[in-house]
Amino acid sequence: MIKFGIQRMEMVIIVIIYFLIGFISSLVGAMAGLGGGVIIKPVLDFAGHYDLATIGVLSAATVFAMSSVSLIKSGNLEVSVNVKVSSLIAVGSIAGGLIGKWVFNYFVVSLDVDSIIGVVQSIILALILMLILIYFRWSHFFKSYVLKNSLAILLAGLGLGFLSAFLGIGGGPLNVAVLALLFSMNGKEAVINSTFIIFFSQLSALFLVAFTSGYTDLDLSMLGYMIAGGVIGGFIGSSLLYRISEKVVSIVFTVTVFIVMVINIYNVFQYL
Template sequence: MLYFFIGLLASIFGALAGLGGGIIIKPVLDFFGHYEVTTIGILSAATVFSMACVSLLTSIKSDVKIHLKSSFLIAIGSITGGVIGKLLFNYIVRIIGISDVITVFQDGIIAILMVVIFILVKNKEKTSYKVDSQCLILVIGFILGMIAAFLGIGGGPFNVAILALFFSMGAREAALNSIFIIFFSQLSSLLFTTFTTGFSDLDLTMLPYMIVGGMLGGFLGSLFSKKVNNQFVEKIFKVGIIAIISVNIYNIVRYFFY
């Protein structure tokens, strides 16, 4: 039930605000400390992917639409960047070999990036652009995918911030397009693991419960999204970012002082 509710609550926030869920699942599972870093990455990716599938299907009749050109280009770039990020992550795991050290390193980077995103999103009216260059969009997607794959998260907050800042999207619009990008990035991440290291060495006994939670969360989050305005989604996004920063900082402090 614990893992079901982690998947459910993370996916509701993920579908509603475009956070994806992985950025919540990763630090929460680090907090409980039941699994090592590689297993957490797979649990997160599978849960977020199931959320994205249901959320996109539920949003078909939504008044908010997906910007297919820009979002698909970002998705393509994120797939390529995701492969590089996974290779880099696997290399560091082999070199360091200590799961706790890698976890603290990831949590530290996530906390710093979340602070930057919070500041940028809060001041987005002063720094909003409209990017049209296809090459630049692919590069943006590549960077997003590499960061998300290396950190073991869906990349939702990064997607939302980039879509708001560089493509002038509103909160609900950015959230849906973020989930569209996450669908492809998490699919590629799972396929990459399937055809490289595989899943045989991982303890995935909790995965079915998290997937069910992710699917239900994706449905509920998308349902709520249709009933709220941009201002409410922005508030949920900011609250989610603050919570993520707090959990990551706590995980780091706990590692060094407990």
């Protein structure tokens, strides 16, 4: 009886932890346009409970739930989605996401080299986050653009989608940086448009898994709790976005990216 009680308590603690991972990641993601996946992926790597394929699905589903709620809530904001730019990037990111997920599945599922891909993912993500921090810290030294060529916008989306799907992060910080650099969007504009792009990229990633490797071999016992956390976190985060200033959005973005970069550097050594 005592053993059963201890096991039940351990299960309750595990459920709370995974709910909080979904909640906190989505809360911060909705506030800063990070999507949440860039936090969920390295945190689940750090926890070490799941393989890379399972982590990818847990992350994608949670981020999709968060982005859905955030887009519904964004109707209260004065900032709107740039439909042309974000739609073209979304289309490109879906195509790039399919390619990136195929490459990921090939190495992880077909070749079964989880540990090697885990190291590669963590190194690439840490480097990308470092470059993003440098860009936003010294953005006044960089010239921003306003791309209007449809092909160029599609190609930008293709690159974003490939990296996001291969790294399993949803694309948030990459989206925000590209939207600021190539389309001269301010913080809140980049957040809303990034969330719009994330919605479609994660939806395509979930469909791809469904029609390729499937979900039957994955341990998704924590999925419902993470999605619940993602919905609540997305709702609160998008509500806060309506109230906070551009400066606060920038601070949340920078601090979160720095913390996630440090976790990824640690994960590199954990995989080795």
